[in-house]
Amino acid sequence: MVKNKQDKNQDTEELILKAANRVFEKKGYAGARMQEIADEAGINKALLHYYFRSKEKLFDRIFREAFSQFWPSIEKVTQGGMAGIRDLIKAVIDGYTEILAQRPYLPAFVVGELNRSPERIKELLLASGIKPDKIIKIVQDAIDNGEVVNMDPRELLVNIIALSIFPFIARPLVSSMFWKSKGEYDSFLQKRKETVYEFICRSILVNPDQ
Amino acid sequence: MVKNKQDKNQDTEELILKAANRVFEKKGYAGARMQEIADEAGINKALLHYYFRSKEKLFDRIFREAFSQFWPSIEKVTQGGMAGIRDLIKAVIDGYTEILAQRPYLPAFVVGELNRSPERIKELLLASGIKPDKIIKIVQDAIDNGEVVNMDPRELLVNIIALSIFPFIARPLVSSMFWKSKGEYDSFLQKRKETVYEFICRSILVNPDQ
DNA sequence: ATTAAATTTGACCAGATGGTTAAATTAAAC
DNA sequence: GTTTAATTTAACCATCTGGTCAAATTTAAT
Numbered sequence: 019m020v021k022n023k024q025d026k027n028q029d030t031e032e033l034i035l036k037a038a039n040r041v042f043e044k045k046g047y048a049g050a051r052m053q054e055i056a057d058e059a060g061i062n063k064a065l066l067h068y069y070f071r072s073k074e075k076l077f078d079r080i081f082r083e084a085f086s087q088f089w090p091s092i093e094k095v096t097q098g099g100m101a102g103i104r105d106l107i108k109a110v111i112d113g114y115t116e117i118l119a120q121r122p123y124l125p126a127f128v129v130g131e132l133n134r135s136p137e138r139i140k141e142l143l144l145a146s147g148i149k150p151d152k153i154i155k156i157v158q159d160a161i162d163n164g165e166v167v168n169m170d171p172r173e174l175l176v177n178i179i180a181l182s183i184f185p186f187i188a189r190p191l192v193s194s195m196f197w198k199s200k201g202e203y204d205s206f207l208q209k210r211k212e213t214v215y216e217f218i219c220r221s222i223l224v225n226p227d228q
Numbered sequence: 229m230v231k232n233k234q235d236k237n238q239d240t241e242e243l244i245l246k247a248a249n250r251v252f253e254k255k256g257y258a259g260a261r262m263q264e265i266a267d268e269a270g271i272n273k274a275l276l277h278y279y280f281r282s283k284e285k286l287f288d289r290i291f292r293e294a295f296s297q298f299w300p301s302i303e304k305v306t307q308g309g310m311a312g313i314r315d316l317i318k319a320v321i322d323g324y325t326e327i328l329a330q331r332p333y334l335p336a337f338v339v340g341e342l343n344r345s346p347e348r349i350k351e352l353l354l355a356s357g358i359k360p361d362k363i364i365k366i367v368q369d370a371i372d373n374g375e376v377v378n379m380d381p382r383e384l385l386v387n388i389i390a391l392s393i394f395p396f397i398a399r400p401l402v403s404s405m406f407w408k409s410k411g412e413y414d415s416f417l418q419k420r421k422e423t424v425y426e427f428i429c430r431s432i433l434v435n436p437d438q
Numbered sequence: 439a440t441t442a443a444a445t446t447t448g449a450c451c452a453g454a455t456g457g458t459t460a461a462a463t464t465a466a467a468c
Numbered sequence: 469g470t471t472t473a474a475t476t477t478a479a480c481c482a483t484c485t486g487g488t489c490a491a492a493t494t495t496a497a498t
Contacts, residue, residue: 030445030446044343044344045258045344046256046258046259046340046344047259048255048256048258048259049256049257049258049259049344051484051485051486052485052486052487053484053485053486061446061447062446062447062448063485063486063487064446064447064448064449064487064488064489065445065446065447067486067487067488068445068446071487072486072487073485073486073487123343126339126340126343128401129336129397129398129401130256130336130340132398132400132401133254133333133336133399133400134254134255134256134259136400136404139400139401139404140404143404143405148405150405150406154406167430169423169427170416170423172406172407172416173416173420173423173427175406176394176395176402176406177391177424177427179394179398179402180390180391180394180395181387181390181391183394184386184389184390184393184394184397185386185390187339187394187397188339188342188389189343190342190343190346190349191338191339191342191349192386192389194346194349194350194353195353195358195360196360196364196382196385196386197382206380206382206383210383213379213380213383214387217379217383217387217431217432218431220377220430220431220432221427221428221430221431222427222430240475240476261454261455261456262455262456262457263454263455263456271476271477272476272477272478273455273456273457274457274458274459274476274477274478274479275475275476275477277456277457277458278475278476281457282456282457283455283456283457
């Protein structure tokens with residue numbers, strides 16, 4: 019079973035992207051080295067530049083993908099049109115828990131790079147097709163019909179996201195401050211899927227039960 | 229009023245530290261350039277190395293200071309011995325709001341650098357004199373005496389910190405997603421001092437009023 | 439098998455970057 | 469004013485880093 023040229027090409031590109039992702043995600047744009055990416059992919063630097071002409075172009079490719087991965091479930095729920103507020107919250111928390119278990123560096127990477135070049139955000143948001151207004155409206159509806167206490171809907175959204183991803187962004191710090199081992203922290207993060215949901219619901223639902 | 233040599237020396241050192249802080253905080257260790265720090269301080273690169281022998285030494289100095297600034301009010305409250313849980317929460321939120329208004333890049337800087345070299349954390353925590361156990365105990369006491377609903381005290385602490393600093397860590401992203409201008413976001417952050425406190429209390433206090 | 443095109447490599451280059459050094463300047467002590 | 473020590477500078481240096489290129493290798497088509 020020999021691979022033809024195109025397949026190998028695809029494989030190499032895939033290999034490079036995976037390697038670049040690992041390196042950029044961990045070290046950021048400035049800390050990443052093209053040589054290290056090449057080594058990680060098992061190729062040499064010239065081939066790296068053959069596939070992606072420059073560090074910036076390669077980074078751009080990686081970062082766009084990372085940025086889009088950053089909004090997993092929010093979109094899923096808004097697609098449906100009218101989702102319950104409980105569903106929205108659960109979807110966001112579960113979505114983050116799932117993706118961040120696989121890519122724990124993702125949020126620190128995205129947020130860190132955006133801090134260093136905030137001018138890119140507008141375009142990235144546009145390109146990603148995210149519609150903040152739609153999500154805000156779901157929350158506002160839940161407030162209007164008395165399901166949720168009166169508050170700025172954006173504040174609730176910020177809180178949900180904060181509670182979901184902060185333990186990952188600040189993972190090493192939080193982990194070694196309050197937990198004894200990596201394993202215990204991981205199990206905390208798993209349980210947290212439920213406890214954060216309850217934490218939020220206790221705070222905002224007018225009729226918690228029902 | 230001419231300054232003597234020692235004063236000028238002090239001034240130059242102060243000037244360098246201020247400049248280094250600005251540059252490192254915004255660009256991180258890898259993205260920072262010694263030349264840029266020198267320019268920012270209005271001196272040349274050789275003098276920079278005369279005062280702080282290497283980039284790493286200078287960074288270490290800056291980072292330690294940043295890390296210690298990261299825990300403003302938590303310590304103040306634990307000093308007292310037995311503080312109410314409400315006081316603890318308010319102190320943490322107010323403390324962060326205050327310091328982060330002046331140094332908005334601080335949390336992203338600290339967290340980002342710690343992600344890239346987590347092995348430093350243990351030593352930094354030791355050197356900073358922070359006693360996580362003391363803070364956990366305050367929360368645990370409040371749970372034991374029925375003031376706060378039953379939960380892992382560490383989880384509450386993570387939530388408080390998350391809600392306090394996330395809007396700063398992810399500032400550019402959150403701001404341009406949900407707000408129309410920088411000014412509006414700033415005013416949101418100010419109001420948030422109260423709303424986050426209420427958000428947390430609604431969730432955890434057994435007798436919210438009283 | 440030969441040809442032609444795409445893929446891969448080793449060697450190399452220019453500029454950036456952290457760091458050094460010897461000389462010049464400045465300030466304090468005498 | 470001269471001496472002495474600390475401070476500041478311009479000019480360099482070695483290494484790292486992103487990027488290029490011509491030659492070699494591999495693959496598909498004939």
